Amino acid sequence: MQKPLVDYSLYLVTDSTEAILGERNLVDVVEQAIAGGVTVVQYRDKTSDTGVLIHTAKELHKICQKGNVPLIVNDRVDVVLAVGCEGVHLGQDDMDIVTARKILGQDKIIGATVSSIKEAQVAVEAGADYLGIGTLYATATKKDTKSIIGINGIRKILYYLSHQKDDAAQIVKSVCIGGVNASNVQRVRYQLHPPSGSQPQKVLDGVAIVSAIMAAEHPQAAASHLKLLLDTPPPFKVKSTTAVSIPETEQDEINSIRTATTKAIVAVSNQKPLSHNMTNLVVQNFAANVALCIGASPIMSNNGDEAPDLARLGGGLVINMGTATPDSLANHQKAIEAYNSVGGPIVLDPVGAGATAARKEALAFLMASGYFDLIKGNEREIMAVARASGFVLHDSESKSSQQRGVDSGTSLFSFEEKAYLVSRIALRERNVVLMTGKVDIVSDGMRTYSISNGHSLLGEITGSGCALGTTLAAYMAANPEDKLLACVAGIVHYDVAGQVAGAGDVQGPGTFIPAFLDQLSKTRTQVMNKAYSDIAFRM
Ligand code: 3NM
Known part of the structure; x- marks a missing residue:
């Protein structure tokens, strides 16, 4: 035999x-x-x-x-x-x-x-x-x-x-x-x-x-x-059919990103994709307003049982870990399965992931539950993601990265170190990773971009990070062929609106919120009407 x-x-x-x-x-x-x-x-x-x-x-x-x-x-x-x-x-x-x-x-x-x-x-x-x-x-x-x-x-x-x-x-x-x-x-x-x-x-x-x-x-x-x-092949892969080509010169690359950004903003407006948010009570109202202002259609539903119906509508999902409990995790798991099975993009926002043992566990549970097209967070959160993804960080880094609240805290790494970490996690997870901060760093493992627009007032209002997740879920849903560029476009739209609003006639965080929402909607309309000659963004 x-x-x-x-x-x-x-x-x-x-x-x-x-x-x-x-x-x-x-x-x-x-x-x-x-x-x-x-x-x-x-x-x-x-x-x-x-x-x-x-x-x-x-x-x-x-x-x-x-x-x-x-x-x-x-x-x-x-x-x-x-x-x-x-x-x-x-x-x-x-x-x-x-x-x-x-x-x-x-x-x-x-x-x-x-x-x-x-x-x-x-x-x-x-x-x-x-x-x-x-x-x-x-x-x-x-x-x-x-x-x-x-x-x-x-x-x-x-x-x-x-x-x-x-x-x-x-x-x-x-x-x-x-x-x-x-x-x-x-x-x-x-x-x-x-x-x-x-x-x-x-x-x-x-x-x-x-x-x-x-x-x-x-x-x-x-x-x-x-x-x-x-x-x-997994639906999340099938949907991104365009081969990604990297332009030869830096100027060509910036030009192609500008073109892609404009196209992506128009696509969100034209398609009005659903942005399905499983998020905490604190940010629901603000995130829903942001979704409307960028041209998306918000739904705030934490019920995993209705996720399969919502996933079929072709939008994107945000899993926000802000108030993770065993119940919410079970709902998240159902929704992840539903969106993964139709290839709908999912954003994981591991809010405060490094703060407590329960949140670290919740993060590990979610990362084992399915595929996330984008994982976004501040430096501490992305470090917690790095650990959940199997990176071994030195003891000194681990201790000093202990998160206290959900705010971002001071930076532990140089820009280069952060960019390297972000791209390595993206390569390992085979997705897009975004580290938010004064300079946002986003990578799919092959291409890494930094975006330094935005305004310090974005850090002084609650929910601005979460609502960026809301924005990016819609951007990826309307622009599935290149998820990294979809995210770059969404970040640019969001950050430029923050920058313009903050530079305008605002008194502080309270008046910044309506000005920011106005700018989100204005930027979109101007791009739609081709009145926006150039999006002045810094890469
Ligand atoms: N051996 P399930 S884990 C039999 O790690 C067995 O060696 C394991 O069960 C190992 O598919 C395992 O239900 C159980 O998770 C796997």
């Missing part, structure tokens, strides 16, 4: 516990999952006696063979031998791979759980056929996982493997595991594929899933939905 060629794309790991399987029959559930398109099955049962394990594995093997899908048994080399199935999956505390290989021979598949470069190196050298890399995200299915390594931890292991000279590292297959479900599977795959034009790198061969299939009410439908998601 030859080692089977395995399609690892949708790898089901079973679970026989009450919490996941309930009263249902394991073999029935797995049979449905195979009918839905699962490509490999791992029988994982940590508690049953050997007799039960062998009996169940035999039953599973029959249906796997019928569906032409390999069966792998977790931990138990003896059960693999007794049943004659295709392979074994070994955790770090299980039998070592070399011994298992001696017992099972060359024709069986051996997989290994790894969560670090060192473990990956050991497993590959010992001859593992595939690696189960995790834990990607915290999961209720397995609470005693060693470490949550996130997208970045997985990326590091794949990067390490790509750069090894030996064949074993090149041919070893990989799946990720931990918290993968229908709402994040496309983003996980997308973020683990390097952007085109960058160095070639190993990509994941599949995703390993327990609860999103095993605990689903209809395992067949759940599996086929996941398979469809894996087989189709």
Whole structure:
């Protein structure tokens, strides 16, 4: 017998516990999952006696063979031998791979759980056929996982493997595991594929899933939905179809940004895109007024259940973490799924993300829940995002970046350092990142721009940062072909209006608000009427 060629794309790991399987029959559930398109099955049962394990594995093997899908048994080399199935999956505390290989021979598949470069190196050298890399995200299915390594931890292991000279590292297959479900599977795959034009790198061969299939009410439908998601490019990617070209000279670049900005402002006015805000009470009124003034259509709804209907209207969503609670997070999660599934742009505004442990957790939860086209925040907030994205900041930076309120505080970094951090996060998250401040820095990882318009009074009124999120959601919705330039246009519109309003006849923050709203609307009308000869913005 030859080692089977395995399609690892949708790898089901079973679970026989009450919490996941309930009263249902394991073999029935797995049979449905195979009918839905699962490509490999791992029988994982940590508690049953050997007799039960062998009996169940035999039953599973029959249906796997019928569906032409390999069966792998977790931990138990003896059960693999007794049943004659295709392979074994070994955790770090299980039998070592070399011994298992001696017992099972060359024709069986051996997989290994790894969560670090060192473990990956050991497993590959010992001859593992595939690696189960995790834990990607915290999961209720397995609470005693060693470490949550996130997208970045997985990326590091794949990067390490790509750069090894030996064949074993090149041919070893990989799946990720931990918290993968229908709402994040496309983003996980997308973020683990390097952007085109960058160095070639190993990509994941599949995703390993327990609860999103095993605990689903209809395992067949759940599996086929996941398979469809894996087989189709993510909607947030499909919508941005224009290839991004970078002009040759700086002047050409500025000119092209001016043209794009004018076009984007007109597009928002013409399309009146919905700006759906899930935000805190403090800023709702102001943000809704800002949306109207820039030409968008605001809706302030924190109810996740109506997000799917709203997402179909083609607008953008703002998730503002200002007053995050377990209830609001559950609503946010539903909305993220709804917008991600139709490719509607989402802005994450991690308000005060560095201030408390609860907010740091909320940020990690949201970043695991879906794909954000734009993450915007002040310096402290973006540093919290950097940490959630897997950057290791030095202790001194971490301590001094402890946020007190939601205000921005004094700067810790030079402009160059900030620009570098912003572009690195954008590259890692494969999205647009904006750090607001005296000078706004925005990047998609390839192109980084700074915009130094605006006015100090913008920092003295509540909600100006949140309403910029409202603006940018509408801008990205109306200008999906290049989200970075859509954001630049929105920032320019917003900041120039602030600059002109602040330079006018205002007495202070109170009179600044109406003057600012007037200017937002005037700028737009003038651009629409072509009366605005040139937008005087500084890049
Ligand atoms: N192993 P779900 S995480 C079986 O990190 C298992 O090694 C993990 O379950 C690891 O898909 C995990 O329901 C459970 O999140 C994954």
